[in-house]
């Protein structure tokens with residue numbers, strides 16, 4: 261899919277104030293610093309569209325970006341950032357949870373996982389919660405430029421083995437590097453296919 265236009269629409273903390281209408285949307289979620297905002301910039305090929313930072317906890321709002329005037333990409337705050345104070349962490353958890361459960365236009369959620377880490381309880385539990393609530397999701401493995409190919413394959417296999425302990429089937433999984441612009445065509449084609457199937 262060609263990205264002809266990508267524009268920021270609105271930031272907010274309240275799912276009720278998200279854009280109206282029935283355009284499909286695709287949101288990015290995962291631990292703080294996993295690379296959600298960078299992935300949005302890479303997919304849209306717009307440096308600086310979504311704000312990124314080396315410091316975890318950069319994205320604190322639900323951010324809507326409209327693509328080709330027909331669908332939305334949504335940048336969400338990260339979860340599980342331990343340094344953040346407890347009240348703020350709880351507030352963000354509630355914003356994310358309300359958005360995921362109440363946003364009818366949410367077509368697919370991309371759950372981002374850093375390729376360097378072993379399976380983390382917080383991510384596994386989050387995916388189980390998605391399953392319990394019938395939220396369709398896919399997995400995006402991020403920062404693949406940080407590992408050798410063989411190490412990456414080892415980690416991927418270990419991750420999938422861990423998932424198969426609780427899941428009968430594996431969700432669609434994408435290998436990406438925002439740094440090297442890898443995985444872009446695969447994700448955009450996946451979104452395009454879903455958009456076409458909805459029309």
Ligand code: GTP
Nearest residue numbers: 292293294295296297298312313317318319338438
């Ligand atoms: P929060 O908004 O804080 O939850 O973080 P985020 O998930 O949006 O992460 P963000 O995109 O801001 O990236 C965090 C850090 O990881 C930044 O320093 C990025 O430059 C870096 N980063 C993101 N993607 C990649 C990647 O593919 N490769 C490498 N090497 N670094 C990356």
Ligand code: MG
Nearest residue numbers: 296297318319
């Ligand atoms: Mg972010």
